[in-house]
Amino acid sequence: MSVRARRALLYALATAAGVVMAFPFVWMLLTSVKSESEATAFPPGLLPTQWLFSNYADAWRAAPFGRYFLNSAIMALGTIALSLATAALAAYALARMRVPGRGLIFGVLLATLVIPPEVTLIPNYIAMQRLGWYNTYLALIVPFGASVFNVFLLRQAFLQLPQELYDAAVLEGCGHLRYLWRFAVPLSRPTLAIIALLTGIRAWNDFQWPLIITDTADLRPIQVGLTIFRSDVSTNFQLLMAGSVMALAPIVVLFLLTQRQLVQGIARSGLRG
Amino acid sequence: MSGDRVVTRHLGMRFPLRGRELVALEDVNLRMADQEFCCIVGPSGCGKTTFLRILAGLERQTAGELHLEVTDPARPLSAMVFQEQSVFPWMTVEENVGYGLRMRGVHATVRRGVVAHYLEKVGLTQFAKAYPYQLSGGMKQRASVARAFATAPQILLMDEPFAAVDEQTRALLQEELLRVWESDRKTVVYITHSIDEALVLGDRVLVMSARPGHIKAEIPVTLPRPRSVYELKSTPEFAELVAKVWEPLRQEVLGSFSAMARAS
Ligand SMILES: Nc1ncnc2c1ncn2[C@@H]1O[C@H](COP(=O)(O)OP(=O)(O)OP(=O)(O)O)[C@@H](O)[C@H]1O
Ligand SMILES: [Mg+2]
Numbered sequence: 001m002s003v004r005a006r007r008a009l010l011y012a013l014a015t016a017a018g019v020v021m022a023f024p025f026v027w028m029l030l031t032s033v034k035s036e037s038e039a040t041a042f043p044p045g046l047l048p049t050q051w052l053f054s055n056y057a058d059a060w061r062a063a064p065f066g067r068y069f070l071n072s073a074i075m076a077l078g079t080i081a082l083s084l085a086t087a088a089l090a091a092y093a094l095a096r097m098r099v100p101g102r103g104l105i106f107g108v109l110l111a112t113l114v115i116p117p118e119v120t121l122i123p124n125y126i127a128m129q130r131l132g133w134y135n136t137y138l139a140l141i142v143p144f145g146a147s148v149f150n151v152f153l154l155r156q157a158f159l160q161l162p163q164e165l166y167d168a169a170v171l172e173g174c175g176h177l178r179y180l181w182r183f184a185v186p187l188s189r190p191t192l193a194i195i196a197l198l199t200g201i202r203a204w205n206d207f208q209w210p211l212i213i214t215d216t217a218d219l220r221p222i223q224v225g226l227t228i229f230r231s232d233v234s235t236n237f238q239l240l241m242a243g244s245v246m247a248l249a250p251i252v253v254l255f256l257l258t259q260r261q262l263v264q265g266i267a268r269s270g271l272r273g
Numbered sequence: 274m275s276g277d278r279v280v281t282r283h284l285g286m287r288f289p290l291r292g293r294e295l296v297a298l299e300d301v302n303l304r305m306a307d308q309e310f311c312c313i314v315g316p317s318g319c320g321k322t323t324f325l326r327i328l329a330g331l332e333r334q335t336a337g338e339l340h341l342e343v344t345d346p347a348r349p350l351s352a353m354v355f356q357e358q359s360v361f362p363w364m365t366v367e368e369n370v371g372y373g374l375r376m377r378g379v380h381a382t383v384r385r386g387v388v389a390h391y392l393e394k395v396g397l398t399q400f401a402k403a404y405p406y407q408l409s410g411g412m413k414q415r416a417s418v419a420r421a422f423a424t425a426p427q428i429l430l431m432d433e434p435f436a437a438v439d440e441q442t443r444a445l446l447q448e449e450l451l452r453v454w455e456s457d458r459k460t461v462v463y464i465t466h467s468i469d470e471a472l473v474l475g476d477r478v479l480v481m482s483a484r485p486g487h488i489k490a491e492i493p494v495t496l497p498r499p500r501s502v503y504e505l506k507s508t509p510e511f512a513e514l515v516a517k518v519w520e521p522l523r524q525e526v527l528g529s530f531s532a533m534a535r536a537s
Contacts, residue, residue, distance in 0.1 A: 167331050168359040171352060172424070173376035186363060 032056070032241035039238040052238070059229070059242040064217065068225035072204055073250075075140045075221055079203040080196045082145030087195055090146070091154035092180045096166070106155075109148045121208070128213055139213045140221070144203060150195045157191040158184050193261035201251055222247045278342050278428065278460040279305040279328065285336030285485075286323055297323045299485035301337070307344075308458040312471035314522060315481030316529040321464045324486065325430050328462060329353050344427060349373070352426035354417045354434040360405045366392070366416045367401040373424040391419040394453045411435075411442040418450060422457060431463045435470070444502050447473055455499055468518045472511060473502050480521045483529035490521040 001009075031039050032055055034048040059065070093099060094106050124143045133139040161184060169179050185192065207223045214220065226247060229240035255262075286298040297320040305311050315321050326332040327339065329351050341350060352373070353359075360369050371388045379387075392398050395415040405413055414434050421429055435443045447470060454461065465471050471478045472494055480490040494514060496505060505511055 162358040164355040164357070164359040165361070167326070167329070167353065168355060168361075170331065171329060171349075172373035172420075173349070183361075 028241050028244060031238055032245050034238050036236070036238055039241075055238050055242040056246065059239040059246070062239060062243075063225055063228045065222070065225060065243070065246070067218065068220055068222040069250075071140075071219055072221040072223070072247075074137055075206075075210070076200045076203040078137065078141035079144050080200050082141060083147060083150055083199045084192060084195060086146040087150040087154045088180060088185060088192075090151045091158055092176070092184060094151065095155045095158035096179075096184075097176065109151065113148050113152075121212075124209075125212060135214050135216055135219060137219065140210055140219065141203075143209070144199075144206075147199070150199065153195060154188060154191055157188040161187055190261045190264040193258045194266065197254065197258050197262060200254060204247075204251060276306055277304050277340075278307040278309070279303065279462070280340040280342075281337065282340075283337035284324075284327070284334050284339060286320065286327065286332070287335045296485040298327075298334070298487065300487050303479070303488060305460060305462070307342070307460055310454065310461045310463065310474060310476045311479060312463045312465060312475035312477070313479045313481055314465060314468060314471050314518065315486060316483045316522075316526045317466075318529065319481045319484050319525070320486030321481060322432055324481075325353070325432050325462060325464060328428070329430050341428065349377070349424050349426045351428040351430055352421040352424055353430040353432065354414070354421045356433045357410070357413075357437050360413050360416050360420070362405050365402050365404055366397055366408070369405070369416055370419045370423050373420065377424065387423055388419075391422050391453075394422075394456075395419045395449055409442075411438040411446060414438060414446060415449070418446075418453070422453060427459060429459050429461045431461065433464050433466060436466060443470070448502050450474070451500060451502075468515055468522070469506065471518065472496070472514050473500060473505055478514075478518050480518060480525070483525045483532060489525065490518075492517050 030046065030048060033051045033053055034055075035050060035052055038045065038048055038050075090109075094102060094109075099105070128134055128139045128143070131138075133142070165183065165187075166179065169183055174182070204221075205223060206221070210219070210221050210224050214224075222243075226240060226243045229236040229243060281301050281303045284298060284301040284303075285296070288295045288297055301324065313321055313324070323332065327334050328341070343350060360366075361372065364372065367388055370391060371384045374384045374387060388401075389398070392401055395418055397412065397415055397419065400408060400412065405416070408416065414437075417434065421431075435446045438446065451474065463471070463474055465474075468478075475494050478492045478494060479488050480492070481487065482489040492514065496508075496510060496514075
């Protein structure tokens with residue numbers, strides 16, 4: 001096959017894959033501006049006959065979404081900040097410091113990756129109860145403020161920094177914390193961006209945990225808030241989709257902002273998603 | 274014994290390696306006078322960098338003793354120039370050179386003076402505000418040398434600092450290093466692959482054996498100072514010294530080759 005034909009085939013395949021990936025997203029966007037009868041019509045039509053952008057205003061008014069957004073933002077940013085701090089400290093210790101039994105500690109940490117998150121749900125719940133954190137932001141943030149996967153990623157990044165750089169810094173009078181803060185962290189920015197993004201998305205999209213650890217509207221994040229459009233008997237699809245688009249918007253923006261660092265980070269860490 | 278700056282006795286270093294042990298250094302005995310310029314040559318992988326890192330306190334020997342004479346507790350004991358990758362990429366040349374002083378709380382005005390002095394000595398005054406990516410390899414090494422001198426260390430450790438630059442630049446850098454050192458003498462341990470370089474710079478050349486590394490031969494370099502790199506190399510004394518160093522070294526290089534062949 002000529003280079004040209006091969007390239008054409010490649011583009012065709014990539015386009016097909018793109019369409020498949022984008023379809024649910026496009027469907028959501030289109031449904032979000034349909035009328036109620038069109039949204040639930042069968043067989044469904046692709047394009048709305050009437051574009052009802054007022055669905056967004058209706059959805060926004062249906063519940064205190066401003067408050068929900070704020071809660072989600074606090075939860076996501078808090079989790080990101082805490083995760084970065086814990087990952088940086090742990091990864092540094094595991095990569096640089098000579099702690100007896102370091103290999104064993106790292107192995108045990110990695111082993112916890114196979115524990116399914118569902119298993120930790122109840123112990124986490126009980127821990128939060130005992131700490132008296134039920135119905136607090138702390139309960140929304142702290143249980144996810146440390147992740148072995150993040151530690152692993154960042155440790156790899158730290159290990160790749162040249163030994164000479166560390167040696168030079170130490171000889172110039174740099175201590176552990178200063179080296180971590182002034183050298184290791186700035187040089188590992190792409191990896192930190194990945195950690196921030198993945199952690200942020202996870203926290204923003206979390207549904208189950210906030211549902212069980214809070215029971216007031218004051219602390220309800222956006223994903224839980226969206227359930228207002230669903231009930232046992234019926235679902236208000238067009239408003240649910242409009243709400244979902246609003247909930248998704250910050251993540252899309254965040255992704256666009258960190259895209260470049262992200263691609264770099266993925267290429268560098270060998271992480272495949 | 275007074276006057277000795279560096280003394281090692283039966284110094285050894287072992288690294289754990291896949292359940293076994295790798296003996297990097299064994300029974301290294303060395304005595305260096307204050308302000309002596311000592312060059313170490315040896316086959317690749319014989320433990321030269323390891324030895325230097327032990328001298329710098331970055332690594333601790335697993336056997337034997339190391340004694341470094343501290344004459345001035347206010348000054349750092351040692352500074353190191355690495356083969357590469359040791360200038361801090363996000364700092365300007367000026368900030369790189371002044372970093373150690375800043376870490377030690379030296380006042381900004383004093384610091385500026387010291388930095389300017391050494392930048393001038395290595396010919397980087399015009400590049401004070403440049404970032405490392407804007408410099409050539411040779412210039413980065415100059416910055417590294419200036420940084421090492423700036424904190425006025427009592428011992429200067431250099432690990433093949435000019436190995437990555439081209440030959441003409443290397444000769445230039447050697448001349449520069451000699452000039453800076455003549456006016457600011459300190460004890461230097463200098464590692465190199467090049468016999469010529471060792472003889473041009475050193476008061477003494479130590480030949481290390483293949484792994485496990487120990488000091489196999491010592492050749493005093495009696496060439497007068499100040500030295501000029503180009504003139505020196507054409508003298509008969511120089512040729513004679515080259516032969517003297519090459520002889521013990523050759524056996525070790527051959528030995529390390531056959532050891533590698535056996536291992537693979
Ligand atoms: N941290 C370490 N852990 C395990 N082995 C090590 C470590 N550092 C060095 N070694 C081993 O010790 C031996 C000596 O290494 P070293 O870097 O000192 O050699 P070298 O003489 O500097 O070589 P070159 O001339 O190629 O720079 C090598 O076999 C190396 O694999
Ligand atoms: Mg080396």
